[in-house]
Amino acid sequence: DIQMTQSPSILSASVGDRVTITCRASQSISSWLAWYQQTPGKAPNLLIYKASSLESGVPSRFSGSGSGTEFTLTISSLQPDDFATYYCQQYNSYPWTFGQGTKVEIK
Amino acid sequence: EVQLVESGGGLVKPGGSLRLSCAASGFTFSDYSMNWVRQAPGKGLEWVSSISTSDTYIYYGDSVKGRFTISRDNTKNSLYLQMNSLRAEDTAVYYCARGGYYDILTGQDLWGQGTLVTVSS
Numbered sequence: 001d002i003q004m005t006q007s008p009s010i011l012s013a014s015v016g017d018r019v020t021i022t023c024r025a026s027q028s029i030s031s032w033l034a035w036y037q038q039t040p041g042k043a044p045n046l047l048i049y050k051a052s053s054l055e056s057g058v059p060s061r062f063s064g065s066g067s068g069t070e071f072t073l074t075i076s077s078l079q080p081d082d083f084a085t086y087y088c089q090q091y092n093s094y095p096w097t098f099g100q101g102t103k104v105e106i107k
Numbered sequence: 108e109v110q111l112v113e114s115g116g117g118l119v120k121p122g123g124s125l126r127l128s129c130a131a132s133g134f135t136f137s138d139y140s141m142n143w144v145r146q147a148p149g150k151g152l153e154w155v156s157s158i159s160t161s162d163t164y165i166y167y168g169d170s171v172k173g174r175f176t177i178s179r180d181n182t183k184n185s186l187y188l189q190m191n192s193l194r195a196e197d198t199a200v201y202y203c204a205r206g207g208y209y210d211i212l213t214g215q216d217l218w219g220q221g222t223l224v225t226v227s228s
Contacts, residue, residue, distance in 0.1 A: 001169070032212060034215070038152075043220060043221055044202075044218055049216075050213065055214070089152070089154070091212055091213070091214070094157070094166040095166070096157070100151050101151045
């Protein structure tokens with residue numbers, strides 16, 4: 001199985017900060033990576049697919065990059081609605097696997 | 108409205124069975140692959156199972172293989188998860204999630220609200 005490792009696990013930031021979350025795969029997954037945002041009590045929401053494609057309706061302050069084994073999710077200017085937990089997911093091969101999550105909290 | 112609505116969760120004893128349903132509306136259900144993803148209380152996301160548009164391809168996570176069965180009825184716009192031999196570690200919110208159009212590999216872009224399954228004696 002492909003292991004997905006996110007860092008950091010917790011990130012403290014302020015409104016307006018530029019934030020970067022890293023996701024590493026235990027083997028190459030090409031660009032078959034998605035990013036999700038989840039707030040407490042809600043279902044996940046797709047932000048990015050195919051490593052860098054922005055899902056329709058997602059604000060442009062979110063961006064994704066990377067290929068192979070290393071990927072990043074960047075929020076260019078953190079907004080109040082962005083305090084949430086973020087997950088990466090590989091869909092290169094079954095079983096699909098998620099990272100453990102990165103909680104972005106208010107500094 | 109484009110939506111997925113899960114049902115069928117509840118409290119079940121270890122070793123018991125439960126069948127989850129997911130009703131799709133607002134889009135052509137038969138055109139999309141579908142998935143189940145779960146989240147144990149206070150934990151991260153875990154992919155459970157996927158099914159292609161016409162049942163040709165079905166996949167399971169290692170932790171549920173041999174115990175869970177995914178199925179779909181395109182005439183009823185519904186997705187199902189039959190869960191047998193349930194264990195305490197299956198306790199989670201189970202989400203139904205839409206996959207790719209015509210089985211294209213992509214992220215899950217539409218999720219239900221989730222249904223809670225609790226396995227306890």
